[in-house]
Amino acid sequence: MSDPATQSSASVIATAVASDMATVATSASDSVTAAAERSSSAVSVTSAIVATAAHATAAGPAASSPRHAGAVVYFSSASENTARFVANCRLDELGIASYRIPLRPGDEPLAVHEPYVLIVPTYGGGVVSKAVPPQVKRFLNDPDNRTWIRGVIASGNTNFGDAYAAAGRIVSAKCKVPLLFTFELMGTPEDVRKTRDGLARFFAAAAPTDTVPDTSLA
Structure with missing residues (x-):
């Protein structure tokens, strides 16, 4: 049988390990969320660029009006x-x-x-x-x-x-x-x-x- 001091020390260590694991899990979750947001933002920007380019191609070059004569x-x-x-x-x-x-x-x-x-x-x-x-x-x-x-x-x-x-x-x-x-x-x-x-x-x-x-x- 372990003495009370040893049990108390083991309990403290277990609590600290659990806390560290929770912090690591939270940090990993935050990193995944941030990466997903960056990916979504990049997709949105790319889509906007593609849409703008498509519109410009469809519209063609701006026609210049002849000089008033x-x-x-x-x-x-x-x-x-x-x-x-x-x-x-x-x-x-x-x-x-x-x-x-x-x-x-x-x-x-x-x-x-x-x-x-x-x-x-x-x-x-x-x-x-x-x-x-x-x-x-x-x-x-x-x-x-x-x-x-x-x-x-x-x-x-x-x-x-x-x-x-x-x-x-x-x-x-x-x-x-x-x-x-x-x-x-x-x-x-x-x-x-x-x-x-x-x-x-x-x-x-x-x-x-x-x-x-x-x-x-x-």
């Missing part, structure tokens, strides 16, 4: 012939803005504050004195709008002989700007090409000094 102001009747012609020219791809003169008198009037080329259809059914649409006359009678015109393009109908595209000649004479180009009705793909290329050259030449170059769209 100038403006076109146009009038189109309810037939929309001139509007379709302007749309086919895809002027926004060239950095050329387009503004439409309102059709109805009650609509908000258009005010322009930058150099522009006017695209106008010819009215009047062969009567030259009625060739310029009244909406275009109203627009140009505003001194501010008239100040910024730099050239004119006109459409017409060759069936009317000498009155073909007469609106362009009238505006050219009254506003003292060049008649750059004429086309029939809705225009042809070749008319569209000439207008796109010609306007790009026109505004590129005019940009440094904002003067009207001696050129045409033909």
Whole structure:
């Protein structure tokens, strides 16, 4: 039989060993938990990076807008012939803005504050004195709008002989700007090409000094 002192010492040692084992177990558990958290965090970060890369790939590179080159102001009747012609020219791809003169008198009037080329259809059914649409006359009678015109393009109908595209000649004479180009009705793909290329050259030449170059769209 062991003496009481020996039993007490053994009890103390056993308690200390048990305490140390519990500490080791707790520390191991904490290490496992921390490792799991780090692994989960790494997976989350990796997933976020992959998702971001996938989104960027799907979106593609950011498209740069072309430098603003100038403006076109146009009038189109309810037939929309001139509007379709302007749309086919895809002027926004060239950095050329387009503004439409309102059709109805009650609509908000258009005010322009930058150099522009006017695209106008010819009215009047062969009567030259009625060739310029009244909406275009109203627009140009505003001194501010008239100040910024730099050239004119006109459409017409060759069936009317000498009155073909007469609106362009009238505006050219009254506003003292060049008649750059004429086309029939809705225009042809070749008319569209000439207008796109010609306007790009026109505004590129005019940009440094904002003067009207001696050129045409033909």
